[in-house]
Amino acid sequence: MPLPALFRDALRVPVIGSPMFLVSFPPLVTALCKAGVVGTFPHVNARPSAQLDAWLSDIAAELVAHRAAHPGAVVAPHGVNLVVHKSNPRFEPDLDIVVQHRVPFVITCLGHPGRVVDAVHSYGGTVFCDVTSADHARKSMDAGVDGLICVGAGAGGHASAQSSFSLVREIRRFWEGCLVLGGAINDGWQIRAAEVLGADLAYVGTRFLATQESNAQADYKQMVVDSTVADLVYTDRLSGVHANFLRASLQRHGIDVSQLPPKRPDMSSLADHGAKLWKDLWSAGHGVATIDDVPTVATLVDRMVDEYRQACALPPSPAVAR
Ligand SMILES: Cc1cc2nc3c(=O)[nH]c(=O)nc-3n(C[C@H](O)[C@H](O)[C@H](O)COP(=O)(O)O)c2cc1C
Numbered sequence: 504m505p506l507p508a509l510f511r512d513a514l515r516v517p518v519i520g521s522p523m524f525l526v527s528f529p530p531l532v533t534a535l536c537k538a539g540v541v542g543t544f545p546h547v548n549a550r551p552s553a554q555l556d557a558w559l560s561d562i563a564a565e566l567v568a569h570r571a572a573h574p575g576a577v578v579a580p581h582g583v584n585l586v587v588h589k590s591n592p593r594f595e596p597d598l599d600i601v602v603q604h605r606v607p608f609v610i611t612c613l614g615h616p617g618r619v620v621d622a623v624h625s626y627g628g629t630v631f632c633d634v635t636s637a638d639h640a641r642k643s644m645d646a647g648v649d650g651l652i653c654v655g656a657g658a659g660g661h662a663s664a665q666s667s668f669s670l671v672r673e674i675r676r677f678w679e680g681c682l683v684l685g686g687a688i689n690d691g692w693q694i695r696a697a698e699v700l701g702a703d704l705a706y707v708g709t710r711f712l713a714t715q716e717s718n719a720q721a722d723y724k725q726m727v728v729d730s731t732v733a734d735l736v737y738t739d740r741l742s743g744v745h746a747n748f749l750r751a752s753l754q755r756h757g758i759d760v761s762q763l764p765p766k767r768p769d770m771s772s773l774a775d776h777g778a779k780l781w782k783d784l785w786s787a788g789h790g791v792a793t794i795d796d797v798p799t800v801a802t803l804v805d806r807m808v809d810e811y812r813q814a815c816a817l818p819p820s821p822a823v824a825r
Pocket of ligand 1: 521522523524525526545584612633654657658659660661685686687688706707708709710712786787788789790
């Protein structure tokens, strides 16, 4: 399956650190790239647009300096996640900034990626589109994207209810291009499993949320460590789209999702609880089941590399008759 040239021989383990609202800030992005996996952030984490401009300059400069100081190191490319939605007033100005900085990797979500593909391809950049279902994948592939990102059940943030096993194989029936799989991938065994399933790269969010360099508050990271899957709530009553949340963060604000109206036109009743979605009401995926520390990104990626190598060396099952 075609891996874009940007990622060929460019990573220590086939992983993209996925963009996370209020969590992926430049320290996490650069730590991921320096550790040898792709570092990304949502453009809206930088507020206002002038800050996006500054962040992109700083990230590029830091990575150039790191490459110069460590000529033998694998330093991965960085990327930006753009919300391509008509209601997003920052889309056009921020796309211009992305083009000015010739950002090597762009992830689109929530809208047709065509405009971004044209703009980013004009300077040789790579564009992946985040899709939530096979139907969505079919619509996006005609736009000329270089890869599709699908996120299966159990993911942090907005998550589909479809199992990764089903989703990847369904998309692979019609998409031969680069495919990325996300959803509860924390370790090298799972990264290898994603490849065996038919993905080229793994998309990892929640696991990187609980690292030293992430911008999540200390209690948020600790809650991820302390939680099990039974401590998550999968609901559309907070954002209007199904997402996984840490129940304890809702309880702190007296929110019981079963008491909220089924379809929420806005966030007004949350304001009654004095809580802001994502900032105070925290999301995490089924990955919480195997997260029990808050290491540095470098330590975590070293661990993933070891596990991935072990998983790649697995022999076929002894159950198979020779
Ligand atoms: C706290 C949090 C915030 C997120 N914010 C965004 C976002 O702003 N844009 C986006 O495309 N995906 C966002 N996601 C989804 C991730 O990019 C990714 O799809 C997901 O984390 C992968 O599943 P995992 O968390 O189980 O590893 C977010 C996820 C989390 C946990």
